[in-house]
Amino acid sequence: MKVGVLGGGRMGAGIAHAFLLAGCEAAIVERDNASADAAAHRIRDIIARSIDRGTTDRGADELNAALSVGHDAAAFATCDLVIEAVPEDRAMKAEALSRIERTAPDAAVASNTSAISIDDLAAPLARPDRFLGLHFFNPVPASTMVEVVVGAATAPAVVDRARGWVEMLGKTPIVVRDSPGFASSRLGVALALEAIRMLESGVASAEDIDRAMELGYRHPMGPLRTTDIVGLDVRLGIAEELQASLGERFAPPALLRRLVAEGKLGRKSGEGFYTWERPGQETP
Template identity: 40%
Template sequence: MNYETIGIVGAGQMGTGIAQVCAAAGLTVVLSDVDESALERGRERLSAGYDSLVSKQKMTAGDVAEAMARVKATSHSAALGTCDVVIEAATENVGIKHQILRELDRIAKPGAIIATNTSSVSITRLAATLADPSRFVGMHFFNPVPAMALVEVIRGMQTSDATFETTVALAERLGKSAIQVKNAPGFVVNRILVPMINEAVFALQEGLASADEIDAGMRLGARHPMGPLALADLIGLDTVLAIMEVIQREMGDTKYRPASLLKEMVDAGYLGRKTKRGFYSY
């Protein structure tokens, strides 16, 4: 399949990051969000991301101008009807995703691939929302998208070979390494990573060590580039909790229960870097 125009639903951190790498790879991008203020923040985030690459001499000012010109930010979802691939990058809420996918099913042109950037929700379940579920696939980027090399490409039960292979090729065109993953709760990376983060929260909750000491232990003892609690702050504690809840519900195993401290911090609005307070203050 030929793909030159990529639609992205959601102008948050993930959606904007995906837009940045797509435009830098020479693709036309339609960045859609119902919230005009989110679009404005997305434009600012996009510009800042490119400026950072210029400062590191990874792009020129001319490259940035060309990439920015390839991005159309809009609150009118009908613009997504021109896209060859549309990537849903909205919040990790199944109801919201179903609503978006029903709209995309109506808007997207025949033959267009519809992908989701979900970090944990069943691809098979989401695909069932569409009239043609064979064109649906998981395309899970990692945060921050411009810096992280990995994309999980997840096949639902209904995903066609052509859809899957085209999505792998798109990831590679973006300069990413794609791993091919079967549909399962948390897929591969979050199935391993998020329970580890949750266990670090249990260790803090039980007073085994301070947040600094837990993170230092994993950095120095396991050679992790970032401690699990600092990483949770970067991901967003609400996102970590949502993933744990999905894994626990789908696996039906109490070993995946979220730590009560994690729930309490989310209830308090201490979500990490995006709220300036999580396990650390920012």
């Protein structure tokens, strides 16, 4: 199986890496040479770390031989599946999907969107029957599920194939009908926004709010630390999308807007609700 990924950022590289470890070929396409070079460095670093950690018994030469990274979408022509993994922006995703459809006429096409309607994204496509959502979680290697989002026009056979692809990765497919925020983002953002409001109003510290969910409800990670890992800018974008469709209960708190405006995006920037000194270590 050959899988294409449009966008080689953290998510795109993680998705390509997951398929490589499952024995597939992977083609990452970026917007230009500089971005492609950065993406190549990113995924080769991920491959090296997975080998060092013993999460694969395949060698670097074998994995890198199954990988191509460039800026020419013609690489998608022979793919069985192409996934767009560009930022959570409607216009960017629409352009990305149009580019994929032009260059991969026979492939199933998926969006990694975490909140944008699959039916809205499918509307301009010539073949909406082969389109669906595959919502991977960050970080991809550590996540154990993928949300399979079914649009009104998605063919049942494509849904069945998508379930199989997710299981091939060693992850569990969760199948949901297209709706605002699907299942995971809608529930996750609702909890995160309330936690941010509690922090904003001084109910408790970030650490204690997180501990309440970790110790009281057995969540593996609290909502504020999770938001730091996901990215405050990503959470803000999803909240705005949900606010537009579901109402003011998803209105982003002023604290979230302020932190994003200040560039405090969480782990990727080094500071969010926690200060991240290095991966895996943070302080409130």
